[in-house]
Amino acid sequence: MNKILRKVIFMIQLFAIATAAMTVDSIPIRQFGYGYLFGDAAVSPDGKYVYTGTYTQRALSIEIGTGRIAKLFSGHSGNIASLALSSDGTTLATASNDKTVRIWNTATGEQIRIISGFTSMVVSLAFSPNGKTLLTGSYDSTARLWNIATGQQERVFSGHKGGVSAVAFSPDGSTILTGSNYQERTARLWNATTGDSITTFSGHTGGINSIAFSPDGKTVLTGSSDKTARLWNTATGDSIRTFLGHTSTISSVAFSPDGKYILTGSWDCDARLWNAATGQCTRILSGNTWTVEDAIFISNGTTILTTSEDYTVRLWNATTGVCTSILPGHTSGVKSAVFSPDGSYLLTGSLDNTGCLWNISTGEVERTFQGDTSQIFKGIYSIAFSPDGKSLLTGTYYKTAKLWNVMTGDSIMTLRGHTSCVNSVAFSPDGSTILTGSADKTARLWNAATGDSLRTFSGHSLEVYSVAFSPDGKSVLTGSADSTARLWNSTTGECLKIFSGNTGRVKSVAFSFDGTMTLTGSLDSNAYLWNITTGQRIRAFAGHKGGINAVAFSPDGKTILTGSDDKTARLWNSFTGECIKSFTGNYSSNVTSDIYTVAFSPNGKSIITGSRDGTALLYDISDILTSVFKNSPHYSMIFFSYASLSRSTLSINVSTTIAEPISIEVYNISGQRVLAASASHFGNGSAKISLKKALPAGPYFYRIISTRGNVVVGLGRILAR
Numbered sequence: 001m002n003k004i005l006r007k008v009i010f011m012i013q014l015f016a017i018a019t020a021a022m023t024v025d026s027i028p029i030r031q032f033g034y035g036y037l038f039g040d041a042a043v044s045p046d047g048k049y050v051y052t053g054t055y056t057q058r059a060l061s062i063e064i065g066t067g068r069i070a071k072l073f074s075g076h077s078g079n080i081a082s083l084a085l086s087s088d089g090t091t092l093a094t095a096s097n098d099k100t101v102r103i104w105n106t107a108t109g110e111q112i113r114i115i116s117g118f119t120s121m122v123v124s125l126a127f128s129p130n131g132k133t134l135l136t137g138s139y140d141s142t143a144r145l146w147n148i149a150t151g152q153q154e155r156v157f158s159g160h161k162g163g164v165s166a167v168a169f170s171p172d173g174s175t176i177l178t179g180s181n182y183q184e185r186t187a188r189l190w191n192a193t194t195g196d197s198i199t200t201f202s203g204h205t206g207g208i209n210s211i212a213f214s215p216d217g218k219t220v221l222t223g224s225s226d227k228t229a230r231l232w233n234t235a236t237g238d239s240i241r242t243f244l245g246h247t248s249t250i251s252s253v254a255f256s257p258d259g260k261y262i263l264t265g266s267w268d269c270d271a272r273l274w275n276a277a278t279g280q281c282t283r284i285l286s287g288n289t290w291t292v293e294d295a296i297f298i299s300n301g302t303t304i305l306t307t308s309e310d311y312t313v314r315l316w317n318a319t320t321g322v323c324t325s326i327l328p329g330h331t332s333g334v335k336s337a338v339f340s341p342d343g344s345y346l347l348t349g350s351l352d353n354t355g356c357l358w359n360i361s362t363g364e365v366e367r368t369f370q371g372d373t374s375q376i377f378k379g380i381y382s383i384a385f386s387p388d389g390k391s392l393l394t395g396t397y398y399k400t401a402k403l404w405n406v407m408t409g410d411s412i413m414t415l416r417g418h419t420s421c422v423n424s425v426a427f428s429p430d431g432s433t434i435l436t437g438s439a440d441k442t443a444r445l446w447n448a449a450t451g452d453s454l455r456t457f458s459g460h461s462l463e464v465y466s467v468a469f470s471p472d473g474k475s476v477l478t479g480s481a482d483s484t485a486r487l488w489n490s491t492t493g494e495c496l497k498i499f500s501g502n503t504g505r506v507k508s509v510a511f512s513f514d515g516t517m518t519l520t521g522s523l524d525s526n527a528y529l530w531n532i533t534t535g536q537r538i539r540a541f542a543g544h545k546g547g548i549n550a551v552a553f554s555p556d557g558k559t560i561l562t563g564s565d566d567k568t569a570r571l572w573n574s575f576t577g578e579c580i581k582s583f584t585g586n587y588s589s590n591v592t593s594d595i596y597t598v599a600f601s602p603n604g605k606s607i608i609t610g611s612r613d614g615t616a617l618l619y620d621i622s623d624i625l626t627s628v629f630k631n632s633p634h635y636s637m638i639f640f641s642y643a644s645l646s647r648s649t650l651s652i653n654v655s656t657t658i659a660e661p662i663s664i665e666v667y668n669i670s671g672q673r674v675l676a677a678s679a680s681h682f683g684n685g686s687a688k689i690s691l692k693k694a695l696p697a698g699p700y701f702y703r704i705i706s707t708r709g710n711v712v713v714g715l716g717r718i719l720a721r
Contacts, residue, residue: 053080563595
């Protein structure tokens, strides 16, 4: 590309009157599913809620009885490393690798205070028994005492030669206990008032990850990366007993309320219950499929609660060691998410082989749809609501699609015929037919009432990732790993058009609401807007740093939504191609949380993102849209326009819901305007403008402006022949 052309393109881009990209994250208003649970857990004094941290910069309050996420504590810019709950349950403290501690009101979820100034990340927290002070442990080798009311530092406990990985207050608050990481491997007892070191507990051969005082304060417990827990005499510092049995790092330790039992959680995926007096292991709590992050006693010691990186919160009978409940939610990536037609429910499909029906207003799982458990390889890859909301459709890894009754959760029928996994499913607008796309390189049309296969769409050279019906049901669209999207006649099966130009696999496709445009999302990190009639590419939406897995049109066509492997979703102005907002709620620097699926609510005021981290996040975008289209109701109702040019005639095509004034300008390769025209009452359709003088053959640039709101509604390159 020569310098002049680059200059012209830059100049044309500057002409676009659009909202600049806003990259600050919007905070999700609800989270469905727990995701990667990390670090400490704490239970409210009434036993109704458990608080836990996540890898995705939020802490959660989970209602134990229902499993719903009651509150999100969002504000950190890094993963949650530790949390603590005051003894009265009114205040929550969270620490993050962003080197801050935040104090929250548990009733409202509002942030009360930020404690900053740390030179290294804070990894452990503890409230004093009276709740007036907070103890922090940091990788800067110190523990620090803070006044909750003022946020001021009261005392520093210095002496460790390694990071302080665990902190605790004695039951009476007179002493504190600290544990050090692998660099030192000791625990220390300190006078809480003077800051003097009292006792050092030495003996572990690995870093100390968790510590606890016995209820009477006479003994302390430490858990280490050396796979052991140890019981110590508080007064003398002598080791009383070593608890052997775990096969990996011990991540958490706790005493039962009566002090007779000890509970340990480990990276070996088990929690263990021990007799404190004998050191005998009395129960092994097995069932987690990934590391146990925390294990705590609740309900006066009769129940044990564990949190794990396998996305689960589990309840166990402390006497029998039997798992009595797994709080509902997905235990693997959310591959597909859709709103019910009335917008009151969310339906998610996951690689854990389940579909979940969530009540959006309460956050509760109302029904779970279990996929085929007889197969070795499982997973629900795609999910869809019927237009009347009474049925749902799932596409599975094991070559089938299945129709379900939403109210009862019963399976109605199974669609068999594909020879590989079903990646995508869709209902026709009238609900009479079903469309499926498969890794067997084909799409199929089915009778929704009988399950009969009606038609096969063959032509792609690689697997079909995505399928969609046109709004009138007369056409279907498929996206494939062969880097193309194809438009088909749904009645005859004829391929009407091939959309080429993607340089990566086409993972997602969508129609505009009037069917005049298609949208494709590609692993080349771009989304593309296409003209259905001409097959020409209208616009590219560029900015993602990873492949695009999902695309969606807003109901009014003014915005589009994309989800990417870069762990973000983006909202774009469909007129200009400008990024309006980047949503990074699923982002984590530690874990893979690619965005698999995105969707708009039926009213267009909310969006959902589904991620590899097992969560779906709901965002309210109504304020964002008001900000972008702030001249409402005077902003343009034109959601698509383009121009074509012969040497003597300029043709304009506009799709709009109401007539409005427009202007068009054409520029040559040198950036000089060669044509300006306007129409005071331009409606849906096309118009031709005869040029007074024929233009020389060659490339030109144009922009179409709605003068109603001074909004660029068309921008591109044309060629005079």
